[in-house]
Amino acid sequence: MKKGLARGLVTAGVALFAVVALAACGSKGADTKSEDKTIDDLKISFVPSRNPDDIAVATKPMASLLQDALKKQGYTVKKVDVTVGTNFEAVGEALASGAADVGYGVPGSTYALYKDDVNVILTATRAGLNKDSSDAKDWNDGKATEPTDKQATSYRSILVTGPSEKGQALAKKVNAGEKLTWQDLKDVNWGLSSTTSAAGYVYPSLWLNDNFKHTVMDLAHTVTIDSYGSGLARLASGQIDVLPMYADARRDYAEAWTSTYGQKESIWAETNVIGVTPAIYNDGILVSKESKIMTPAFQKALQAAIKDMATTDAGKKVLAVYSHEGYKDAKESDYKSEFAAEQLLQKNAK
Incomplete structure (x- = not known):
């Protein structure tokens, strides 16, 4: 056999081995990742639409409640950090940068401002009011x-x-x-x-x-x-x-x-x-596109966990600070009027 041909066969063999090895490693890594349902730290930031101290006290029990609800969805969350933003924009900025994974009770106008950096997963439902006139x-x-x-x-x-x-x-x-x-x-x-x-x-x-x-x-x-x-x-x-x-x-x-x-x-x-x-349109629950833990699977589990938590007596007590009584799955198009409103403000600001 000629040396050039032998060298070529050896090189091809090495390359083939490398491809197979990488494929095997990649497959193993993907399987491991898909099966890994342990979250080290879930960071939730609440908007201060009421007195921040009242929100901080009311939502303190949420960490353990959400951990229990997520466990039912197959996820182990080691730590849940619950904080209250200094203002609405602070929550939006935290989501945009990935400093927060979840924004809670976020109004549609804040969502409109940061919609390129976040996904909306739920919309709150509240009791209607006996007054709803435009007059x-x-x-x-x-x-x-x-x-x-x-x-x-x-x-x-x-x-x-x-x-x-x-x-x-x-x-x-x-x-x-x-x-x-x-x-x-x-x-x-x-x-x-x-x-x-x-x-x-x-x-x-x-x-x-x-x-x-x-x-x-x-x-x-x-x-x-x-x-x-x-x-x-x-x-x-x-x-x-x-x-x-x-x-x-x-x-x-x-x-x-x-x-x-x-x-x-x-x-x-x-x-x-x-x-x-x-x-x-009612407040939303947003998740950060920059978050390293917000996979599609975890977002789906989080949706189910929050809806489940809202049906419990302890969960209702936590959510009462926002007058939230339940949640429904949400999508971007639900907030189209809020987007239009924000565009008008941006136009007038120029």
Whole structure:
């Protein structure tokens, strides 16, 4: 045999052996990975749509509850880190960077801002409310907003005025059936949530655009609130005149209105709704595309585990801080109106 041919056969043989060996190793590695259902650390970040301290206390038991629920799905999670973001954007940034694996209670507007970096896996369901009118004065009967037995996947943002002189003047006009003008609204003091808050910023901006061809960026006097609790404290004291909030926020803070904020009359007597936005799709549970543990299989297990957890008494107690009563599987197209809203804000910001 010629040396060149022999060398060629040897080289081919070595290459073939290498390919087979690599294939065998790759197959073994893939099998091992597919069978590995142990997660060292699952990081969950909650949005601060209520008082961050209240959320931190209420969600503390979630770690063990979720570990138990995931075990039923065949996954062993050694550690669950539960934290509360400093604001809505902080949760979005943590998901975008992979610093958090799961974002919990994330509004659609925040999802819209970070949709290239996250997947939505679940949408919360909540009890519907006995008030759902688009006419603001229908909310001002002095009676509490109460939950119904019907589960809802959307909610309203309401623009609420307090006991300040300017706030009462706006409410008086609305309750008399008169239409507000841009002049009525632009110079009063507004409390706004962070820029990705659906109820506290995005949809109020859409309401202003639909009715007056302006957005919140055109308002003369605004302050940023870090939670609805602190915003209602400012509203009660007269520091601000208007506070946009989710539709059942007054119910959540009815006791604090008199006990913590020191008001003499009930929140239903001292506040009025002057604007109601279109329906907003409920909060979502998002997972990071940058997360190293968020495989399709684990995402599916997480969906099932959270839905299962929400049916238990202990799970319901944890989720009550967000008024979540259950969850349904979600997809990106569910939030198309939120995406459109965010595009409008981005356009107006230029």
